[in-house]
Amino acid sequence: MKNFQEKISEVVIRRLTDYLRCLNYVKQEGKTLIKSSNISTKCGLKSSIIRKDLARFGVYGIKGKGYDIDELIKQIGKILGLDKTKNVVLIGAGNLGTAIIKYPRIKNANFNFIAAFDNNSDKIGKMINDTQIYSIDKINKFIKKNKIEIVLLTVPVSETMKIVDSLDSKFVKGILNFTSVILPPKKNNIFIHNIDLAKELEVLSYCMKKCTL
Amino acid sequence: MKNFQEKISEVVIRRLTDYLRCLNYVKQEGKTLIKSSNISTKCGLKSSIIRKDLARFGVYGIKGKGYDIDELIKQIGKILGLDKTKNVVLIGAGNLGTAIIKYPRIKNANFNFIAAFDNNSDKIGKMINDTQIYSIDKINKFIKKNKIEIVLLTVPVSETMKIVDSLDSKFVKGILNFTSVILPPKKNNIFIHNIDLAKELEVLSYCMKKCTL
DNA sequence: TAGATTGTTAATCGATTAACAATC
DNA sequence: TAGATTGTTAATCGATTAACAATC
Secondary structure, three states, X not given: OOOOOOOOOHHHHHHHHHHHHHHHHHHHOOOOEEOHHHHHHHHOOOHHHHHHXXXXXXXXXXXXXXXXXXXXXXXXXXXXXXXXXXEEEEEXXXXXXXXXXXOHHHHHOXXXXXXXXXXXXXXXXXXXXXXXXXXXXXXXXXXXXXXXXXXXXXXXXXXXXXXXXXXXXXXXXXXXXXXXXXXXXXEOOEEEEEOOHHHXXXXXXXXXXXXXX | OOOOOOOOXXXXXXXXXXXXXXXXXXXXOOOOEEOHHHHHHHXXXXXXXXXXXXXXXOOOOEOOOEEEHHHHHHHHHHHHOOOOOEEEEEEOOOHHHHHHHHOHHHHHOOEEEEEEEEOOOOOXXXXXXXXXXXXXXXXXXXXXXXXXXXXXXXXXXXXXXXXXXHOOOOOOOEEEEOOOOOOOOEEOOEEEEEOOHHHHXXXXXXXXXXXXX
């Protein structure tokens, strides 16, 4: 794999995750080689951009044959940083938080929920799958002890800012924010990605409308 | 507003939803005018692209002053098709489905969950907020009667394909798919948007990694 | 009028595509 | 070797930006 300094845009990374999903699917069918044109059909992209994306990271196939599926999965995983298990914690063990912990694909992607936090005393001490719920007071102690870099935020709007500002940025490097509060892309040197469920509904709505114009 | 035939890309629409969120926020503060440079700071974009996006839809401001906030909210809402309340139904009243119905911003965006469907007899007949849960057997009858165009899908992986294929495409025009199953962007003439929670975690993970290279 | 911010242009930048020589 | 698919180029396409004349 190339030791790239080149700037890679987020769209490329998003495509890479699509390739990975496609590859895992095809692997299950028992195949060992895959053509770029095959990934192309499954992902709804042109085959040339797939070859280009891969070559950009120094990932190559076999001319006349295609790509080795296992090798490709391994390489893309490495690019995305999925080769090592990452411990993450969840703050807010409500419906959304519970759903995320149970979300099937997250475990496959090598993310491990080692703890959840909530301020509801009825929930503290309980489990969601294999993940225990702790009091939110313990959050920074836990983060420090376990060197947690990624936090998923699924708390009510009213709690969001307070919690974000309280997180120890010596350890936390990324927040996935599912609350309706729009946070800046970077704060206290922590990367923040906002996921806005309403936005997706708005975009879908527009796409449907555009079609009938 | 311009009667555009021009092709608008999805990135523009996503920005528009950001503007809308920003505008609603600023409106609460009691302001009536907003400068593009102001939206720009809040959304992390260049001011020129904001003016360009708006002008593309024939939405104009006042030179030397800025944009009228109320007018802008109205116009963007119209572009996105949020001016009329849209009835939507949810299939799968588990944790994720429940969380989505309770998601605060969705109501503001003029989407109305008029029903939820599930196959668990313990849930059927119960309510989530103001939304009643019905047996999934009744889904197509309900869709037909209420002319439902948008379906949110939060069912287990194993159920997904069966349900998608069963939906009456004479009425349903869009599916927001939260399951881990990746569906094609269009099927039976229904627009499908996939929301993959694991993907977002992968992308965040890469962004963090890139930064420390 | 003077000051400010828009609307629009032209330049730049980056991403996608088609095509084909290279080669398994 | 013949057939197939890659890796890469050059062309195209579209999106972003800086700059400034227009004008409230």
